[in-house]
Amino acid sequence: MTLASIAEMLIKQEEIHKLELQELEAKYQAEIELYGYASMKWMLEYCDLSCEKKLKRCLLFPFRNELERGIVVYADVAGKWKAHKKLFHNWMLKNSDRIDWSL
Numbered sequence: 001m002t003l004a005s006i007a008e009m010l011i012k013q014e015e016i017h018k019l020e021l022q023e024l025e026a027k028y029q030a031e032i033e034l035y036g037y038a039s040m041k042w043m044l045e046y047c048d049l050s051c052e053k054k055l056k057r058c059l060l061f062p063f064r065n066e067l068e069r070g071i072v073v074y075a076d077v078a079g080k081w082k083a084h085k086k087l088f089h090n091w092m093l094k095n096s097d098r099i100d101w102s103l
Contacts, residue, residue, distance in 0.1 A: 034086040037073070043083050046092070058103045067091065 040052060049055050060072060060081075068074065071091050073082040 034089055036085060037082040038085050038088075040081040042085070043072075043081070043088070046088070054101075054103075058101050059099055062100075063095070063098075066095075 038046075040055075044050065044052065044055055047055060047059065060067065060074070064074070071084055071087040075081050
């Protein structure tokens with residue numbers, strides 16, 4: 001094994017480590033973005049909807065008992081809705097097949 005081939009191996013190994021680090025950073029950034037509370041606008045985007053009424057009619061009101069357990073904060077006096085991003089995401093993954101979007 002020559003010095004040049006060892007240097008090439010080290011460079012390739014360094015490139016692999018950089019890619020792995022970038023992938024980890026992207027993963028952690030995605031996880032960070034799922035923490036905290038989001039607005040009705042975020043819920044609409046998450047569900048790929050444009051109408052608040054449809055989101056309320058198909059998801060928020062029919063599953064209110066489940067979602068009120070810290071996942072969704074229902075409208076306050078000012079009419080603001082909030083969803084805990086990670087909990088909402090997890091609930092949707094587990095229950096999306098139960099939602100009738102045709103209502």
